[in-house]
Amino acid sequence: MKYGVHFRSWDGLFSIDRLPAVMEQAKSIGAETFELFPPQYVFDGDTAKIKELRRRIEPIGLELLLTCKYPANMDIASEDPEERRAGIEYMKQYIRGAAELGSHEIGGIVYSVWPHRFDDDMIDKKAKYDRTMRSIESLRQIMPTAEELDVRLNAEILNRFEHYMLNTTKEGVTFCRQVESDHFNLLLDVFHMNIEEDSIEKAIEYAHGYIGHFHVSEPNRWIPHRGSRLDWTSIGKALRDTGYRGTVTLEPIFLFLGKASYNSRLWRDLIESDTEEERLRILADGLALIREAFEE
Numbered sequence: 001m002k003y004g005v006h007f008r009s010w011d012g013l014f015s016i017d018r019l020p021a022v023m024e025q026a027k028s029i030g031a032e033t034f035e036l037f038p039p040q041y042v043f044d045g046d047t048a049k050i051k052e053l054r055r056r057i058e059p060i061g062l063e064l065l066l067t068c069k070y071p072a073n074m075d076i077a078s079e080d081p082e083e084r085r086a087g088i089e090y091m092k093q094y095i096r097g098a099a100e101l102g103s104h105e106i107g108g109i110v111y112s113v114w115p116h117r118f119d120d121d122m123i124d125k126k127a128k129y130d131r132t133m134r135s136i137e138s139l140r141q142i143m144p145t146a147e148e149l150d151v152r153l154n155a156e157i158l159n160r161f162e163h164y165m166l167n168t169t170k171e172g173v174t175f176c177r178q179v180e181s182d183h184f185n186l187l188l189d190v191f192h193m194n195i196e197e198d199s200i201e202k203a204i205e206y207a208h209g210y211i212g213h214f215h216v217s218e219p220n221r222w223i224p225h226r227g228s229r230l231d232w233t234s235i236g237k238a239l240r241d242t243g244y245r246g247t248v249t250l251e252p253i254f255l256f257l258g259k260a261s262y263n264s265r266l267w268r269d270l271i272e273s274d275t276e277e278e279r280l281r282i283l284a285d286g287l288a289l290i291r292e293a294f295e296e
Contacts, residue, residue: 156186169186
C-alpha cells in the first residue's frame with residue numbers, strides 16, 4: 001500500500017500558489033501521495049495553466065490524487081435533465097483535466113452534490129431510489145470517458161448527516177455493480193464507517209474487490225494516534241486481507257478555520273499549538289502509526 005495526506009490538513013492555510021511548498025512538506029514527513037481539490041482551470045480545460053501546474057509539481061515525486069465536488073446546479077441525480085446534462089459534462093471535463101494534470105484517480109462524492117442540504121428536502125424511500133437510479137444512469141454516460149483516459153472514480157460512502165444516497169458499504173457495492181465499470185469503485189472512510197457500520201472490519205471485507213481508495217482519521221476527525229478507541233491494526237489487517245494495494249490517505253480536520261471545518265461542523269481547534277512545525281509533527285506521527293499498523 002501507499003500512504004499519503006489530504007490538502008484539507010492545511011485548510012484555511014492552503015492556496016494553489018502554495019501547492020508545491022505544501023507537497024514538499026508532505027513528502028518531508030513520509031507521504032507518497034497527495035490528495036487535492038484542483039483549481040478551477042482544471043475543470044475549464046485550460047491546457048496552458050494545467051501544463052504549468054504539472055511542470056511545477058511533477059518533480060516533487062508525489063502521486064497526485066484528486067477529490068470531487070459538483071457545483072450546486074449540476075447534480076447528476078437531479079430530476080431536471082438539463083441539470084444532469086450539465087453535471088455529466090462537468091465530470092467528463094474534470095476527467096480530461098485530471099489526465100492532463102497527470103492524475104488517474106478522482107475520489108469523493110462523484111454521484112451527487114455535497115454537502116446535501118436537508119432543511120427543505122424531505123427524503124423518503126422513493127426519492128432516494130429515484131435519485132440513485134438517475135445518478136447511476138448519469139455515471140454510465142461518464143465512465144466511457146474515464147475508461148478511455150484511464151482515470152478511476154471512487155465513490156465515497158458518507159454518514160447520514162452529510163448525504164442520504166450511500167451510507168453503508170453494502171449500498172456502495174450495489175451501486176458499483178449497477179454502474180458496471182472496472183474504473184468505478186468505492187472510497188471507504190473510517191470516520192464515516194465508525195458512524196454507520198456495525199463493524200468496520202466486516203464492512204471492509206464485504207467491499208472486497210471494490211475498494212479504490214481509503215481514508216483514515218479518528219472518530220472526532222483527529223489524526224490517528226496510539227491509545228485510540230479504534231483498533232488500527234485490526235482495520236489494517238482487514239484491508240490488507242482484501243488484497244488492497246492502493247492509497248491510504250490521512251484526512252484529519254483539526255483547525256476551526258476554512259470550508260473544511262465548516263462543512264464538517266468542527267467548531268474548535270483540535271490542536272493545542274497551531275504552528276507549522278507542530279502540524280507537520282503530528283501528521284508525521286499519524287502517517288508512521290498507520291503505516292506500521294497496516295503493514296505486516
